[in-house]
Amino acid sequence: MFEFFSNPQSVLHLSSRVLGAGLALLVSGVYGAYLYDGHLPIVVLVSMHAMTIIGPTLLKIGYVMRLLAQHRLGKNLVGAVA
Structure with a gap:
């Protein structure tokens, strides 16, 4: 598990999936x-309202993961050039 998160390229791919899932849930x-405009059961309606909260949360988590992965990739590239 730790090997997965120590590789910035795999974290970058995971962040793209988390961003996509968050956007899909939000929309x-x-x-x-x-x-x-149709009639929905109360359980489905509550789930839809919950998705409007969970979707942006996943967007934020995916964006932070993406920034961290890009930062770590940038550090690796600078170290390889110098």
Whole structure:
């Protein structure tokens, strides 16, 4: 597990997936909770509202992971050039 997170390239790929999942949850949550005009059961409606919270959270986590991975990749490249 630690080997996975010590490799910045694998963290960069994981961050892209987390960003995609967060965006999908946010868009589907907003559509289902606020834009859909049909009748939804209360469990589905609560889930859609929860997705509007979980989606941006995953976006933030994925973005921070991406920044850290790019920073570590940049350090490795600078060390290899010098």
